[in-house]
Structures are given as C-alpha cells and as structure tokens.
Amino acid sequence: MVWGELYSSAFERVRAKVGNVKGVLLAYNTNIDAIKYLERNDLEARVERTGKEEVIQYSEELPESIKGVPQLLGSILWSVKRGKAAELYVESCPVRFYMRRWGWDELRMGGQVGIMANLIGGVYGIPVITHVPQLSKLQATLFNDGPIYVPRVEDGKLKLLHPREFNNNEENCIHYIYEFPRGFRVFDFEAPRENRFIGSADDYNPNLYIRSEFRERFDEIVPRVQLAIISGLQALTRKNYREPFEIIRGHLEVLNEKKVPVHLEFAFTPDKTVRKEILKLLPEIWSVGLNEVELASIMEVMGEKDLAEKLLASDPVNPIAVTEAMLKLAELGVRRIHFHTYGYYLALTSYRGDFVRDALLFAALAAAAKAKLGDVSLINDIASAMDVPINDKAKAVEEALVKEYGMKNGIAEVSGYQLAFIPTKIVEKPKSTVGVGDTISSSAFISEFVLR
Template identity: 55%
Template sequence: MRLWKGLYMNAYENVTNAMPRVRGVLLAYNTNVDGLKYLETNDLEERIERVGRERVFELVEKPPGRIRNLEELFAGILWSITHGKAAEWFVESDEVREYLMEWGWDELRMGGQAGIMANLLGGVYRVPVVVHVPQNTETQAGLFMDGPIYVPRFYDSAFELVHPREAVEDGEDLIHYIYEFPRGFRVFEVEAPRENRFIANADDYNARVYMRREFREHFKKIAERVDLAIISGLHVLKERYSDGSTYRDVLDRVASQLRVLNRLGVKSHFEFAYTASEAVREGIIEMLGNFTSVGLNEVELASVMEIVGDSTLAEEVLNGDLFATIDAMNLLMDETGIERIHFHTYGHYMALTRYRGEHVRDALLFAALAAAAKAMHGNLERLPQVRDALSVPTNERAFPLVEALEREMDMENGIVDMTDRQLAFVPTKIVASPKSTVGIGDTISSSAILGEFARTL
C-alpha cells in the first residue's frame, strides 16, 4: 500500500510538470450532446410494464444491438443493468426518438469521445486541442469549457482556428440519451452488479462519422499544429447506408488522414469502443497497425479476439482472467504490429509497449487519478481536483493480481520487463459512490496517452 501511495504522488508531479511541453492534440471525430437521465426504479418498471414486460425480458436474452421500437429500448437498458456493463445502441425509429425527447433528461453534458477529451485536455489540463465538431450549434458550443480549445473554420475564405463559441452555426442538436444507474440498482428481480449506463444513440451525423469540409480540405494544416492525435467514433459505423456507401468509404478517408499524420511524425492513438458489426470491427482491426496506440476495455478486447479467431481467449478475457488478458494483448500486438496497447477495466489498468520506461506506468497512475476525480465530481473543471484524488483508497482487491504478477512474471514496482516488450500494471483508485460513469473510459485513455507522450518530449 505504501509503495503505491508514493508511486501515485510521484506520477502526478511527473505528468503535470511535463504537460506544458505538448504543442497540441488533434481530437476526432465524434462530438455531441449527452442528455443524462438518472434511472428511478418505479418509473422504469412502470414504463416497461406499459410496453410489455415479458417481451422486454425475452429481448434481454437475445439483445438486438439496435433500437427499432420501445421494447428494444428497454431491453437495452435492462441488459446494461443486468450485466453492469455499458452499451450503446443506435435508435432507428422516429417514434422512439420522440419518446426519448419526451422522457427528457436530468442534465445536458458534453458528449462524444472527442468532445469529452477536448474539455479534459484543453479545459482542465490546458493543453491546446483541435477538435472535430460535426454540428456546432449554440447548445453544443456552450458545453465547451474555456481554454485552448479550437475548431477549424473558414472566415472570408481564409482558414483559421477559433474557440467553438466563436463558430456557432445553425443545425440540429446531436443528442445521445444516457441512462445511468448505480451499483445495486434494482428493477423487478434484476440488480446491477456495478454502476454503469446505457446509451440510446439518436445521432445520424456521428453514425456516419461525418467529416466537416474544413477537416477534409485542410487536414494537413491542422496536423502540422499538433504532436498527438486521438481518433475515436468509428464504432457506430454501419456496414451499408441507404445512399449505397459503406463503412469502407469512411475507413478509407480515415486511413488517408492517418497517412498524413504518419508522414508528419504525429503519434496517433485509436480509442476503441464496442463495435456491433463484425465486418466493421474487422476493418478497424486491419487499420490498427497504422496507429501508434490503441485503448480498450475487457468487452472490446474480447470482441477483437473473436475476430482474430480465438473465442476461448475471448471468453477468458470477459471473465476477468488476468493472464488470459495479457495473452490477448500480446496476440493483438503480434497481429497488428502496434506499438502500444492500453487496457482498462474496473480496478486495474495495463499497458503493453514495444518500448520501456517508468513513464508508461506513471501515465497509467495519473489516468487512474483523473478517473477517480471524474467519478467523484461528475465533471472535472480544475487540475487540483485530480490531485485531490490522491486521497481516494487504492483498490486492495487488485493486490492479489499484483502478487501474482510479481510471482509469475517477476514484476517490480508495477513493471514487467519482457523479452521485446514491457508490461505496466497499476491498481486503480475506487470511488465508492461515483456521481457519474459517463466519459470515464475516455478520461482514462486520453490522460494515459497524453501523460505518457508528454514525458517523452
């Protein structure tokens, strides 16, 4: 316990001292508005009863992965509660969209991986960021924090970077409806094993990974102003669209922009999210070798193993087997040639890298502090909030895993020196009653890659 306390304190100082060295970070492609609803048992049970409890529970057993009617909406919510896992399904019904709007929300927040990371990196860490915003409405722009956060725009035919509030435009608000529940939340006979949320995605722009003209035509100008790029939002791609285009068209555009980043020497991180379509998942995995780094959790890593062809390993990863997870990370690195894999799950994080250094472990520790601070406050507004998370208890349930790694792999101070790779392992900080879970994964991954990269400058 004393060892980790000291490592956490040093990591905070090391990472925060290094952050000002970063010239800029590119964040693309998904920014939207999150409408958060904190679920209440009586309200949810009444709504489920009205649409048909028996049918909803049938769908929980065979989740459709999309929403075409109210039964599927509530099946998705119940699936997340039952498993204590996050899920995101696209809403394909206008009737359901009207229902969601009428059901409403308790609060509006910045949404989308790129948007959440922009507020964290630019608004809290004060690192300059350039963020892609598909529809920069007044509502959307108003959710961006003060700080060095920029969007590209044309002004009198000239290209410039300005704060989103200086580039407001007409358009529809892109709303993702997020249904949060705490650990122990009960609905009928179901009890949530841990806190999490279900997302009903009613956003047609991000579902197509829409790229603004400014990004398409002036991507090189943007890339020349940054040292690091974090790409996300590809998980909602469909295999085919009504206009005849496919997910391949989008991936080709992303690959083209990746080539620009690589030519300029910009490090790139891909933030994975669960991708329902196996074809889209396979296409993304084929691209991973063009990135420097990838971040994923146990559900996402298991889904990758299914594509790679090891269903047994996928099941072991889902069941929380530590050494199976390490095997899966090594297999993914072998298959793609990627330099860095960041794995985050409840209670501990790991990073497998083709390079060595304590800065990798320190970045994970800093990310754990940021995640704990976000869980405590819901939204992060100031860097000292991250430092305050030093007081949050370190997860003692991860200590047997530490001992196993020390015994089986000679881990020392959270680092395993492998033949041609390094594995870093850290127990996280656990907040007993988190205010919100939305965006914690994005907070973890962006803090870790930024913290690690800043230490190399």
C-alpha cells in the same frame, strides 16, 4: 510497494510538464449527452407496459441497433445485469421520440472528442483542434474556456476559432445516457457496479460525418499538433463504413508522414464487419485503448472465442487472459495497448520505461477525481483524488501477474513487450460514470508523451 507514493510522484511529474505539449488533434465524434438517472419503479413500469417477456430477451444478447422500445429497454437491462457500458444506434424515429418524452436530468458535453477536448484543452491547458460534426448553439455552450479550437475556412484561409466564436446554428446531436448506481435493482437484476447504457439518436456521429474543413484542409491542420486521438467508429455498420474509412486512411497517412503518434479509442462496436475493418487500421496506429467488453468483441472477430469468453467470465477480469489478448493485438503492429477495467489498468508496449506505468497512475487519479467531483475544472482538482482508496481486489490481480510474469514494481517483460500494471482508486459513490473512460485513455496517452 507503496502505491500511494507512486501516485503522488506521478501526479507531480505530469503536472509540471503537461503544458509542454504543442497541440492535440481530436476526431471525430462530438455530441450532447442527455443524462437520465434510472429509477427502479419507473423502469419496471415501462418494461411491464412494453411487454416484459419481449424486453427480457434483449437483456441476454444485445441487438446490433435499436429499432423498437423493447430493444431499448432490454439493452438497458443488459447493461444493468452486467454492470457494463454499451452504446447502440437508435434507428427508429418513434423510439427517439419515446426517449425525448422520457426526458433527462441534465445535459452535458458528450462524445469522446467533446469530453476529451474539455479535459485536455479546458483543464490541462493543451491546445486542441476538435472535430464537431454539428456545431449548434447549445453544443458550443458546452465547451469549456481554454485553448479549444475548431477549424473554419474564411476567404480561402484556414482559421482556428473557439466553438463559441463559430456562430453557426447547426443541428443538435443528442445521445441519451441511462445511468445506474452499483446495487441498482430492477426485477431480478442487480448491478454489480455503476455504469450506463447509451442510445445514440443523431444521424451525424453514427454515420461518422466528417466536416469539409477536415476533408479538404487536413494537411494544414496536422502541422499544428504533436499528438492525435481518433474515436467515434463504433456506430458504423457494414452499410455505411466505406466512405468514412477511406477518409480516415487518408488522415492516418498524413499523420504518419508527419510522425504524429495516433491513439485510437475503442468503444463497443456491434457490427462485426466494422470491427474487422478497425483491425486493418491498426498497423497505422501507434496506440489503442479499450476495456474488457471491447477487447472481447475484438477477440471474437479474430477467431479467439475461448479467449473472448475468458475476458467476460470473472470480476475482476482475469489479467492473464487480458495480457494474452493484448499480445494478439500487438501482433498486428500496434505499439501500445492500454487496457482499462474496474479496479486496474494494464499497458502493453513495444518500448520500455517506468513512465508508462506512471502515466497510468496519473490517468487513474484523473478518472477518480472526475468520478468523485462529477467534473474536473482545474488540474489541481485531480489531487483531490489522492485520498480515494486503492481497489482492494487489485491485490489479487497484482499477485497473479507477479506469479505468472515475475512482475516487479508494476513492470514485467512478456514475450518481448513491456507490461505495466497499476491498481486504480475506486470512488464508492461516483457522481457520474459518463466520460470516465475517455478521461482515462486521453490522460494516459498524453501524460506518457510528456513523461518520455
């Protein structure tokens, strides 16, 4: 199979149709990312000053939240050691002050919703209605030009305004992103791939604060969109999940009543109670997106510990174990499961068609373009990733799928579902990894819709 030809065809087909989407609803997490590019000497010195022995213990197993500097530094080492992304809520004010003093190299749009809004609205030109927990002046400046809207009630009427027209000076919600490249060394650890650790240091997103416009006027917002993407549940805990989940269930009821397909984007969720509650939402969800760390964490709360271990045992991730895990999720009623990992993507769907595979190809191009350029400003920028090489390790993955499921042209039948596979393009030295996962999932979901 000539994957290069399939990539080119998928890009042209999506580019021709992507403007046909009426609108996309994005909720609930938007913030400001303060990005710090880690330096070995600086990080090692901080660990030594804090107490290496105490820090190292957190590099073995992540805490549920960050309450001290040893947990912060140990969690960063956890990500470096594995080359895996993780995000934890920073409870401690002294740790937040420590991170602020540590500083950052740049500020960017953050939060899954914020990143997706700038891509879908600012690049693809699709109208998006966006939930922004706190719309500060700085937050507003980080939104791209384009059909990006936030709802506002004026004189009893719902209006949609670009964030820069909102004219409120609410709080800055800052998340600290600690990025490292492939091969980054600290003590005896060496990063097998580039990635980052995220310390969430605001009190709105971690509590899933939902604005009054979305709580009170949601039934007026939904008729303006054809698709919805939900994210931001990852920082909730057993102590604070009940109220936001009650609102989310109400929102899902309205979306399903209006026949709006909903995609739920997972992120690493430390609290097991919240993971179990997310599983209860899946019968109301059309589609989910996740990586191997997130899929393993879900398998763990489903009682599939052996399968969870298999998902984290090899690089590249064992595609047969991934498929088995996706089938477990599909049994809960979700119609589409999109798995993305370093080197390849899979999609398990209750429906069939090459468009599922082609949507993954477009998403992989968009992700490679973002990694290569740092940001994507125009849809034609995505074509710049056409010359990025396809991951060599994905060949063994494809061969395993062919042997196990008789896969042809990236498509197979598995237990009554369709399984789609693509090898991804790998940027050797990406400018940044922040937002790549959100680019992948939102691009695949939307392009699958336009290719139907």
